[in-house]
Amino acid sequence: MVIETKRLILRPFLEGDAADVYEYLKAPAVNCFVSMKLHSLDEARKEMKKRLGETEYYFAITLRDGGKVIGEINAYPETGEPHGDENAVRDTFSPCWMMNKNFQGKGYAFEAAHAFFDYLFSQKGARRIYAYTEDYNLSSQHLCEKLGMRREGTFLEFISFVSNPDGTPKYENTVQYAILKKEWELQRSN
Numbered sequence: 322m323v324i325e326t327k328r329l330i331l332r333p334f335l336e337g338d339a340a341d342v343y344e345y346l347k348a349p350a351v352n353c354f355v356s357m358k359l360h361s362l363d364e365a366r367k368e369m370k371k372r373l374g375e376t377e378y379y380f381a382i383t384l385r386d387g388g389k390v391i392g393e394i395n396a397y398p399e400t401g402e403p404h405g406d407e408n409a410v411r412d413t414f415s416p417c418w419m420m421n422k423n424f425q426g427k428g429y430a431f432e433a434a435h436a437f438f439d440y441l442f443s444q445k446g447a448r449r450i451y452a453y454t455e456d457y458n459l460s461s462q463h464l465c466e467k468l469g470m471r472r473e474g475t476f477l478e479f480i481s482f483v484s485n486p487d488g489t490p491k492y493e494n495t496v497q498y499a500i501l502k503k504e505w506e507l508q509r510s511n
């Protein structure tokens with residue numbers, strides 16, 4: 322699957338993307354992506370091989386002009402109900418987005434996320450899209466708000482991605498945003 326916007330092409334990852342991806346994943350900007358850190362170009366090449374089969378839900382965000390990979394976005398179908406059985410409908414998605422810092426502040430993240438939301442709602446059966454973001458991640462919250470997502474609440478000390486200096490888990494406060502398909506369609510029609 323390929324999603325095109327005015328300035329971007331969202332497409333599946335290729336083996337040749339390793340150097341571009343290493344550029345932003347050698348030092349993930351936020352704790353929630355710490356486990357994705359790539360320690361070498363060689364590790365990036367192996368990671369690209371793992372991503373090759375991802376054709377529906379995991380996209381490289383590339384510049385239409387020149388083809389550079391400047392970030393990534395993904396979301397997978399989930400059941401809205403955490404205790405749903407295997408027959409529960411998977412109509413809920415939670416995106417992860419990340420841009421190379423040299424390409425932030427240019428509206429590319431919004432352009433990519435907007436097209437990705439359109440794709441999930443119109444082609445992948447999404448009923449609800451929600452996003453988790455750390456309470457200090459104002460750029461991600463700003464992006465959620467520009468996309469028309471509602472701030473649904475804050476979970477205090479919700480999750481830990483890194484440890485404190487004394488080895489205990491460092492818990493993060495997590496803000497949840499969400500938008501329903503009917504809300505997305507309403508704002509698209511206004």
Ligand SMILES: CC(C)(COP(=O)(O)OP(=O)(O)OC[C@H]1O[C@@H](n2cnc3c(N)ncnc32)[C@H](O)[C@@H]1OP(=O)(O)O)[C@@H](O)C(=O)NCCC(=O)NCCS
Binds near residue numbers: 420432
């Ligand atoms: C979260 C993240 C993806 C947001 O990226 P971003 O580049 O700040 O977001 P946007 O695409 O909305 O662009 C922001 C600004 O670009 C500006 N901009 C510049 N040129 C523009 C253009 N041609 N068109 C549109 N906007 C433009 C806009 O003014 C916008 O600011 P505003 O909304 O205050 O007006 C990015 O900060 C990131 O990758 N962070 C690290 C990873 C992360 O935190 N992920 C989320 C974990 S929960």
